[in-house]
Amino acid sequence: MSYKVLVSDPLADEGVDILRGFCEVDVKTGLSEDELVKIINEYDGLLVRSGTQVTEKVINAAEKLKFIGRAGAGVDNIELEPATKRGIIVANAPAGNTLAACEHTLAMMASLARNIPQATASVKKGEWKRSKFMGVELNDKVLGIVGFGRIGQELAKRANALEMKVVAYDPYINKERANELGVEVMTLEQLFPVADFITVHTPLIKETKHLINKDTIATMKTGVRIINCARGGIINEDDLYDAIVAGKVAGAALDVYEEEPPENSKIVTLEQVITTPHLGASTVEAQQNVAVSVAKQCIEVLKGGSAKFVVNAPMVAPDQQDRIEPYARLAQKMGKLLIQLVEGRIESVDIEYGGKAADFGSGSKYVTRLALKGILDPILQTPVNIVNAEFAATERGIKVSETLAKESLGFTNLITITVKTDSMTETVSGNVSSPEKLRIVKIGDYMTDMTPGGDVIISRHHDKPGVIGKFATITGQHNINIAGMQVGRNNPGEEAVMVLNVDSAVPSEAMDEILKIDGVFTAKYAHI
Ligand SMILES: NC(=O)C1=CN([C@@H]2O[C@H](COP(=O)(O)OP(=O)(O)OC[C@H]3O[C@@H](n4cnc5c(N)ncnc54)[C@H](O)[C@@H]3O)[C@@H](O)[C@H]2O)C=CC1
Numbered sequence: 001m002s003y004k005v006l007v008s009d010p011l012a013d014e015g016v017d018i019l020r021g022f023c024e025v026d027v028k029t030g031l032s033e034d035e036l037v038k039i040i041n042e043y044d045g046l047l048v049r050s051g052t053q054v055t056e057k058v059i060n061a062a063e064k065l066k067f068i069g070r071a072g073a074g075v076d077n078i079e080l081e082p083a084t085k086r087g088i089i090v091a092n093a094p095a096g097n098t099l100a101a102c103e104h105t106l107a108m109m110a111s112l113a114r115n116i117p118q119a120t121a122s123v124k125k126g127e128w129k130r131s132k133f134m135g136v137e138l139n140d141k142v143l144g145i146v147g148f149g150r151i152g153q154e155l156a157k158r159a160n161a162l163e164m165k166v167v168a169y170d171p172y173i174n175k176e177r178a179n180e181l182g183v184e185v186m187t188l189e190q191l192f193p194v195a196d197f198i199t200v201h202t203p204l205i206k207e208t209k210h211l212i213n214k215d216t217i218a219t220m221k222t223g224v225r226i227i228n229c230a231r232g233g234i235i236n237e238d239d240l241y242d243a244i245v246a247g248k249v250a251g252a253a254l255d256v257y258e259e260e261p262p263e264n265s266k267i268v269t270l271e272q273v274i275t276t277p278h279l280g281a282s283t284v285e286a287q288q289n290v291a292v293s294v295a296k297q298c299i300e301v302l303k304g305g306s307a308k309f310v311v312n313a314p315m316v317a318p319d320q321q322d323r324i325e326p327y328a329r330l331a332q333k334m335g336k337l338l339i340q341l342v343e344g345r346i347e348s349v350d351i352e353y354g355g356k357a358a359d360f361g362s363g364s365k366y367v368t369r370l371a372l373k374g375i376l377d378p379i380l381q382t383p384v385n386i387v388n389a390e391f392a393a394t395e396r397g398i399k400v401s402e403t404l405a406k407e408s409l410g411f412t413n414l415i416t417i418t419v420k421t422d423s424m425t426e427t428v429s430g431n432v433s434s435p436e437k438l439r440i441v442k443i444g445d446y447m448t449d450m451t452p453g454g455d456v457i458i459s460r461h462h463d464k465p466g467v468i469g470k471f472a473t474i475t476g477q478h479n480i481n482i483a484g485m486q487v488g489r490n491n492p493g494e495e496a497v498m499v500l501n502v503d504s505a506v507p508s509e510a511m512d513e514i515l516k517i518d519g520v521f522t523a524k525y526a527h528i
């Protein structure tokens with residue numbers, strides 16, 4: 001299969017070369033939304049930085065698109081919901097530019113403290129105004145970090161070395177980690193009045209939009225200096241402008257703007273405001289890191305796998321991946337079996353985790369989505385994957401639940417999936433004996449021991465002499481070889497469940513004959 005990938009923002013050659021080794025790549029930068037909409041249906045993958053707006057209109061025109069890669073951290077230029085609905089994996093390269101953005105913030109803070117850009121411009125004009133550019137020291141000043149994630153934490157380490165006092169606010173902060181870094185954790189109300197420098201390192205989301213505004217600025221120290229190397233929009237630029245003009249804020253260092261480029265922004269015209277054109281990630285090292293990361297993830301996805309840093313699907317922690325992967329495979333096969341066993345409109349799917357499968361934490365969401373993929377893939381037009389599985393279920397009114405099992409039937413781990421339709425309920429339980437040995441151990445009320453895979457006939461029949469023999473006769477007449485057989489029953493002479501593994505597909509005529517056997521209640525052919 002040959003794939004085509006569009007790179008619509010400048011991407012380091014190292015990434016483009018990796019992609020070219022796998023598929024056709026077009027590099028077309030500076031496209032308008034309409035230009036992108038016109039060509040996007042040719043592509044299986046799209047790689048961007050912050051320059052391309054991946055809007056709903058673009059996504060809806062992207063008929064073949066399977067992957068959108070963000071060569072960087074922030075994904076606020078990609079509309080995630082439409083991508084998720086369409087099953088398009090969106091991934092970023094979150095750590096590749098952390099140090100670049102952190103060092104840029106440090107450089108901006110030092111430049112702001114010592115008026116370096118203004119002084120440079122003055123000298124270049126032939127001036128020699130030493131008293132005009134009196135600065136302040138960083139030493140002993142309070143640095144308030146808002147958003148204590150990757151960049152915020154790296155910055156704290158470096159600010160400690162400059163002998164600044166670091167305080168931080170983050171609603172999801174790891175207090176132990178902050179204390180290890182010598183950082184005092186505060187509320188925003190505590191941080192604003194004590195900080196000499198305030199720097200924001202949050203994503204731009206509804207909670208952080210205009211987090212710095214006229215009301216919050218009013219609570220800050222007079223003479224505070226503010227830095228934004230995260231996202232335009234976290235600071236209300238008009239309010240910051242007024243506060244600088246009023247002398248409340250001594251100055252600001254901005255790398256990012258509410259509108260980029262900031263053509264209509266008055267804030268950039270102020271002498272006290274130093275500016276760079278969104279350069280936080282622009283180092284040779286960071287660009288190589290992020291380009292290679294998204295290129296590799298793009299290839300993985302186009303090969304049918306998953307990406308390492310998916311932002312629109314549940315992630316499994318890297319140290320849990322090997323452990324959870326066999327359960328995910330098992331759940332998908334169980335789902336595929338179940339959909340072939342049930343009849344009617346599906347109303348609910350419950351996935352029960354027992355024994356060692358009960359402590360997956362958020363990893364269970366990954367397993368659940370693969371179970372849903374197994375169930376929904378054969379019945380839906382659009383391909384179902386880890387990204388859109390839950391959406392595809394809820395859109396069809398299917399209630400999905402996860403429960404912890406009270407018992408695991410004596411197995412060290414057990415997953416039980418129950419599918420309820422408007423006419424019946426079917427339950428299948430499975431166990432991971434070893435990463436290579438997956439087993440279906442129970443169908444309905446009957447214990448079995450079946451390796452999920454290949455072609456099977458599953459019957460419910462009266463446990464009496466001669467019934468099983470007739471199965472063998474019919475399959476033999478249709479030249480279908482029986483590879484294995486297990487029968488489960490609760491009491492002799494009552495109902496039994498049989499799983500017959502066969503070596504080839506079973507035609508409908510053979511199934512019609514099987515259904516006519518005296519004593520057969522139900523019989524289904526399934527390919528798993
Ligand atoms: N200027 C540039 O070129 C670059 C900008 N960035 C931007 O920097 C920002 C931070 O990036 P990372 O540190 O890599 O992300 P991260 O995800 O590691 O950290 C973000 C932190 O913000 C915190 N947060 C979320 N909501 C918050 C709220 N309401 N108040 C305070 N904190 C909140 C999160 O808990 C998290 O710890 C992002 O917006 C990213 O897009 C990143 C790289 C380069």
Ligand SMILES: O=C(O)C(=O)COP(=O)(O)O
Pocket residue numbers: 049050051071072073074075097278279280281282
């Ligand atoms: O990674 C981020 O969030 C950035 O803002 C970097 O943006 P860029 O890739 O340089 O357009």
